Amino acid sequence: MLTPGAENSVQRMADVTNTAQIVELWKSSKRSPETRRSYETDIRYFIAFVLGVSPKLVQLNDLDLRTVTMNDVLAFADYLETKEYENSTRARKLAAIKSLLRFALKVEWTKFNVAAEVPLPEPQDKLAERLLSELEVMTMIALTPKGRDRLVIQLLYYTGARVSEIAVLTWRSVQPGRDGNGQVTLYGKGQKTRTVVIPKSIYQELLAQRTNNSPDAPVFISRQGGAVGERRIRKIVAESGKRAGISGNVSPHWLRHSHATHSLDRGAPVQLLQATLGHSSLNQTSRYT
Numbered sequence: 001m002l003t004p005g006a007e008n009s010v011q012r013m014a015d016v017t018n019t020a021q022i023v024e025l026w027k028s029s030k031r032s033p034e035t036r037r038s039y040e041t042d043i044r045y046f047i048a049f050v051l052g053v054s055p056k057l058v059q060l061n062d063l064d065l066r067t068v069t070m071n072d073v074l075a076f077a078d079y080l081e082t083k084e085y086e087n088s089t090r091a092r093k094l095a096a097i098k099s100l101l102r103f104a105l106k107v108e109w110t111k112f113n114v115a116a117e118v119p120l121p122e123p124q125d126k127l128a129e130r131l132l133s134e135l136e137v138m139t140m141i142a143l144t145p146k147g148r149d150r151l152v153i154q155l156l157y158y159t160g161a162r163v164s165e166i167a168v169l170t171w172r173s174v175q176p177g178r179d180g181n182g183q184v185t186l187y188g189k190g191q192k193t194r195t196v197v198i199p200k201s202i203y204q205e206l207l208a209q210r211t212n213n214s215p216d217a218p219v220f221i222s223r224q225g226g227a228v229g230e231r232r233i234r235k236i237v238a239e240s241g242k243r244a245g246i247s248g249n250v251s252p253h254w255l256r257h258s259h260a261t262h263s264l265d266r267g268a269p270v271q272l273l274q275a276t277l278g279h280s281s282l283n284q285t286s287r288y289t
Contacts, residue, residue, distance in 0.1 A: 081121075134262055148209065
């Protein structure tokens with residue numbers, strides 16, 4: 001769905017004269033800044049391929065979308081396969097091209113969508129490769145020094161939170177629960193909010209390391225005094241995985257996957273797990289079964 005601004009812009013298509021303007025209109029319909037940035041990067045990559053130049057040198061207006069053929073898109077798909085990208089990366093790059101060309105037809109900048117019949121790569125389900133055993137998770141926690149870093153790992157695992165949700169966590173979102181337990185309110189994708197119970201021991205440790213009484217202060221503080229960033233959280237988890245002797249670059253999402261699987265192993269209802277993880281569809285959660 002186009003944003004109101006994009007709809008108005010589409011109505012003024014007479015003002016659009018080049019690829020850069022089409023891309024800007026198309027990007028305005030994307031929700032997050034991260035999506036817009038990655039999609040524009042993919043478009044530049046495609047243009048560079050068609051023109052046979054380096055992506056670093058390409059400008060959006062170097063290629064007129066009206067001259068793109070189905071053979072160009074198919075050749076690009078074949079090229080991506082030779083680069084040994086994972087299927088998910090290839091699929092994203094092709095999806096960006098297909099989406100842009102579909103949009104160009106919709107606003108009547110092109111007469112045909114030449115990418116309509118180009119298939120996307122089948123996704124590879126590597127979920128099993130990213131699951132940790134309970135012993136591995138407990139070893140990661142035990143070998144991480146007490147304090148912020150250990151609490152980051154514990155909270156990621158016990159809440160099944162995304163790294164982005166932990167990075168923006170403030171004390172306003174950490175509240176007492178029943179029987180001495182705590183509860184954490186997480187703000188996830190699509191502005192969705194959910195509340196997850198955390199064990200009493202972790203809740204008490206969180207309170208013990210609190211240094212700022214402001215409800216808007218970050219729970220996890222960087223050395224500079226602000227909120228710890230996603231990159232630092234990823235590094236904390238990766239270093240913890242190495243200390244535990246786990247092969248591969250352990251990421252926060254591995255802990256989320258492991259939380260889900262271990263919860264089901266212990267008999268948690270799949271509907272409860274869906275609510276905990278913030279999945280919009282039960283089908284997403286059912287993968288763990």
